[in-house]
Amino acid sequence: MKANVSWDKDLSFTGTTDSGYKTVMDGNGNAISPMESVLVAAGACSSVDVVDILKKGRFDITHCDCELEAKRAEEPPRVFTEIHAHYKVTGEGITDKALARAVQLSAEKYCSVMLMLEGKVKITTSYELV
Secondary structure, X not given: OOEXXXXXXXXXXXXXXXXXXXXXXXXXXXXXXXXXXXXXXXXXXXXXHHHHHXXXXXXXXXXXXXXXXEEEOOOOOOOEEEEEEEEEEEEEOOOHHHHHHXXXXXXXXXXXXXXXXXXXXXXXXXXXXX
């Protein structure tokens, strides 16, 4: 995997992946910040797992939201100290047990982003069937 980050102007940068996708990030609040992108990446990575696990379990999942809340250190470097991910899942026949298992497997075994933060960031999860 490769990527390139190019300075556009001020504190704005464009990241381009080797697959050709581009993301603009900014340190002045004019686009997603690098730290916001890490938080979104954790939620997206984990949500991919949750949806995939439920689909493999032959559940008819129709919607998945992952609401994330993070706390950062007060002093530089202002790293994440805590992240909480709350999943809201809708579908037919999905059981509480199946959703709990999907969330747990993602957070503890499959989500590369969350696992990369492990040991540095306290990560907690919760879920609800909607």
